[in-house]
Amino acid sequence: MVGVIPGWPVPVFKRASNPRLSNIAEGFERGGDKEFFQFLAQAKGSCGEVRSELYVAVDQGYLSDEQLDSVTRAATRVSGMISNLMKSLGGSTHRGNKFRKLPSDLRP
Helix, strand or coil, X not given: CCCCCCXXXXXXXXXXXXXXXXXXXXXXXXXXXXXXXXHHHXXXXXXXXXXXXXXXXXXXXXXXXXXXXXXXXXXXXXXXXHHHHHHHXXXXXXXXXXXXXXXXXXXX
16 A cells, blocks of 8 residues: 555554454364354445545645556455355355364364
């Protein structure tokens, strides 16, 4: 984002955009399908937050309408990909590794 919007307070975007990947990774690592779904929803929400901040950047003159279109398309695409993954998981019978029985020698 630094190269896209010179002078714009980048921490705003980092705060909104970095959690997307982190949320997806954390939800996956928890091993449960419902938790993973919840973290995907949070990541999708972060995409909306980024798009919202982009409109603020335009209003304050840090971003042109052309730049807004380009970056908004990318954020919308990522949001759609997350949404499609959520739909796919919703129709899946997989319930996550958390609920899989471990062999007796690996149980705590």
